[in-house]
Every structure is written in structure tokens, then in C-alpha cells.
């Protein structure tokens with residue numbers, strides 16, 4: 160799976176680097192000074208690199224915990240994200256990472272303990288609960304068998320009674336969660352799309368049916384579940400498509416364990432959108448009824464309102480209103 164492994168000199172002998180390295184005995188190992196030497200150069204093609212990404216092991220020095228955009232919330236006032244990893248093993252055509260980064264290589268920051276300290280510090284800053292989102296620059300669980308990051312971070316959140324953790328994922332790598340006692344302050348949030356759209360756009364990600372199976376297993380084990388319907392994608396028959404899809408999903412949901420549902424339509428910062436069109440000029444998604452407003456590319460305002468209203472009305476037939484959150488991203 161990994162043919163080349165770049166390891167920063169300062170973490171070359173780190174126990175985590177050694178453990179990860181041992182999983183790829185065939186990989187070519189290259190020492191480097193700083194991960195940015197491999198990750199940031201301009202003359203890289205994300206699409207080509209995505210065919211055979213390398214893994215880079217690095218050390219992170221600052222910005223461990225950052226505030227999320229305003230609309231990125233699930234009921235809390237204090238919202239943060241952190242990224243122990245950059246990039247993703249899946250290849251969703253709408254993913255903003257391919258517009259944001261020049262490289263499709265995976266970066267894993269192996270100094271997990273520095274994330275612990277930063278999270279703990281932020282969590283303890285106020286009495287109000289803090290929400291931490293882990294799946295912002297990667298999928299939270301997809302590479303867990305290699306990184307072991309979630310296994311590392313869960314005990315921290317077990318002792319932080321003023322903090323919530325969201326694991327956002329399309330993955331079925333849930334074994335590590337099923338092996339431990341469920342936590343009331345850790346939400347496993349599945350990003351879901353109708354099968355036909357998942358097959359067309361969410362390349363390499365597990366099919367909807369497998370994600371629903373994983374979700375159901377976690378729910379049975381007592382884990383709070385999140386549903387992330389974001390991005391909602393426009394197509395001519397989006398109404399019956401999403402109508403059936405929401406019914407299909409909620410047939411598997413225990414409303415007692417449903418923590419939150421979030422809903423957002425397809426949207427991207429304009430610069431990312433331009434980069435993505437260059438990478439995939441033939442992609443139909445980018446030829447939809449899109450418009451630019453405040454440097455964001457999204458569906459025309461009337462269509463966006465119509466789609467959100469339709470989905471919201473349908474969802475409220477299936478779930479309570481206080482658990483539904485709409486993401487606008489115009490902040």
C-alpha cells in the first residue's frame with residue numbers, strides 16, 4: 160500500500176515511527192529534515208500523486224488546536240479542531256483537501272502527546288463544554304490501524320468531563336472502538352450520501368451499506384452516533400433520492416443514541432474550487448448549477464435554500480429538531 164515512507168530526522172527513532180515503519184517492511188525509507196520539503200513544493204499534481212501516495216511521519220510544533228468556522232458546530236459554543244493527520248486514503252471528488260493541498264501524500268504527526276496537552280489546556284479554559292473535531296483534514300478512523308491515534312486519545316477524553324470529541328468518518332475501522340467501553344462524550348459521526356452518489360463521487364470509501372452496518376454495531380455497543388449529510392449534492396431527481404435515502408438511514412437509527420445530525424449543501428472556497436476543476440475538468444459535479452458569492456462556490460441561492468428546506472422538512476419527520484444543525488459556511 161505504501162511504497163515510500165519519508166521520516167523527519169527528529170522523529171526517525173520515535174517509537175511510533177518505528178511501529179508504523181514496521182507495518183510497511185517493503186517501503187523505501189527516506190530521512191528528511193522537514194515534511195514540508197516533500198509536501199509543499201509547487202510542482203506536484205494531486206491527482207497523479209493520489210494514485211500512489213507516500214506516507215510522511217513528522218513532528219508538529221504549533222497550532223495543535225484551532226477554532227472551527229462558526230457554522231461548524233453541533234450544539235456547543237466552543238468548537239475546535241485538531242489534525243494529527245493531513246490527507247485521506249479515500250478520494251471523494253468533492254473533498255476540499257484536494258483543492259487546499261498541493262500534495263496527496265499522507266502526513267502523520269507522531270508527537271500525539273503534544274495534542275493531549277493542547278486539548279487539555281483548551282478544555283479547561285472555561286466552564287462551558289468544549290467540542291473537539293478530529294476529522295477536519297483527514298478521515299478520523301480510516302488509517303487508525305496504522306496510526307493508533309484514536310486509541311491514544313480516547314483515555315484523555317474519558318477523564319475530561321467538560322469536553323466532547325467528534326470522530327468524523329466514512330470508515331468501517333471500528334474495531335478499536337468496539338473493544339473499549341462506549342463513551343458518552345465521544346460521538347462517532349458518519350458522513351453519508353445516497354448510494355448512487357457515493358458510488359459516483361466517494362471513490363475508495365466503503366459503500367453506504369457497510370457504513371450503516373458499522374454505525375449499527377457502534378450504536379448497539381452504546382456509542383453516541385452523529386449523522387453528517389454534508390455535502391448534499393444536486394441532481395435532477397434529488398428530492399426522491401434524498402427522501403428514500405433518509406428513510407433508509409433512519410430505519411437503522413436508535414434515536415436515543417443519536418447525538419446530532421448536520422446538513423449542508425455542496426460548497427467550496429473559490430480558490431479550492433478552481434484547483435479542483437483543473438484536476439478534474441471532466442467531473443460533472445463541477446459543472447452543476449453553481450455560482451460564486453463571497454468567495455464561496457455553491458449552488459445558486461434559491462436552489463440552495465430549496466434543497467436545505469426540502470432536506471430539513473424530511474429529516475424533521477424522522478428526528479427531533481433540537482438535534483439538527485445546518486452548516487452554511489458563509490462565515
Ligand code: SF4
Pocket residue numbers: 246247248249250251253254255256296297298329364
Ligand atoms: S472521506 Fe472526507 S477527508 Fe476523506 S476524501 Fe472523503 S471528504 Fe475527503
